[in-house]
Amino acid sequence: MSPRAVVVGPPGSGKTTVGRLLADHLGVEFRDTDDDVVRLAGKPIPEIFTVDGETAFRELEEQAVATALAEHPGVLSLGGGAVISERTRKLLADHPVVFLTVGLAEGARRTGLAQTSRPLLAGVNPRATFKALLDARLPLYREAADVEQPTDGLEPWRLVELVAGKLDEIRPGGATRDGEA
Numbered sequence: 746m747s748p749r750a751v752v753v754g755p756p757g758s759g760k761t762t763v764g765r766l767l768a769d770h771l772g773v774e775f776r777d778t779d780d781d782v783v784r785l786a787g788k789p790i791p792e793i794f795t796v797d798g799e800t801a802f803r804e805l806e807e808q809a810v811a812t813a814l815a816e817h818p819g820v821l822s823l824g825g826g827a828v829i830s831e832r833t834r835k836l837l838a839d840h841p842v843v844f845l846t847v848g849l850a851e852g853a854r855r856t857g858l859a860q861t862s863r864p865l866l867a868g869v870n871p872r873a874t875f876k877a878l879l880d881a882r883l884p885l886y887r888e889a890a891d892v893e894q895p896t897d898g899l900e901p902w903r904l905v906e907l908v909a910g911k912l913d914e915i916r917p918g919g920a921t922r923d924g925e926a
């Protein structure tokens with residue numbers, strides 16, 4: 746089984762929010778690899794980063810993404826940094842990938858940079874860290890994506906309509922038809 750759609754993008758782009766709604770819209774199950782990683786590790790993400798380190802987190806994430814891509818038939822949202830892995834980007838080439846984009850100001854607002862629980866953004870200058878992250882990852886998201894959808898100023902339900910339409914354009918009937926993607 747292969748996901749109907751895989752959602753990628755930076756923290757705060759709405760992968761979890763929009764991915765869940767897209768799954769409802771398509772009548773399929775939703776899965777988020779951040780949840781899979783937490784289950785695999787037996788601890789929350791900030792604790793994985795502080796206790797085991799980012800490298801250990803990325804290894805678990807790579808493993809979780811490969812498993813979910815192979816077995817999840819619904820909508821799959823990935824962790825914000827999953828595309829850093831070349832192995833993951835190669836796997837994504839065989840799947841319909843939606844890249845949700847977000848601007849710096851809106852992303853900062855949504856992630857609540859002042860008091861974020863996101864370990865990568867919890868440094869001394871989270872706004873600069875967030876900007877550097879957006880800039881560095883943009884080519885990686887683009888490499889993986891079949892569909893790109895800006896999210897600033899758009900309600901999640903509207904994004905679902907737009908994304909479902911774009912998925913249909915790249916694969917007519919693919920987003921709404923039953924069966925494997």
Ligand SMILES: Nc1ncnc2c1ncn2[C@@H]1O[C@H](COP(=O)(O)OP(=O)(O)OP(=O)(O)O)[C@@H](O)[C@H]1O
Pocket residue numbers: 754755756757758759760761762763779824825855856863896898899900901904
């Ligand atoms: N289109 C939107 N408009 C307004 N608020 C949004 C929108 N999409 C998401 N949000 C809000 O932004 C916050 C972050 O959204 P969400 O957790 O879905 O992002 P994410 O991409 O999954 O982030 P992460 O990479 O950290 O998992 C949530 O509070 C959510 O309600």
Ligand SMILES: O=C(O)C1=C[C@@H](O)[C@@H](O)[C@H](O)C1
Pocket residue numbers: 755756779790823824825826827863864865
């Ligand atoms: O952008 C990132 O690197 C991350 C995003 C989150 O989804 C989590 O996967 C974790 O906090 C790392």
Ligand SMILES: [Mg+2]
Pocket residue numbers: 760761762777779822
């Ligand atoms: Mg999320």
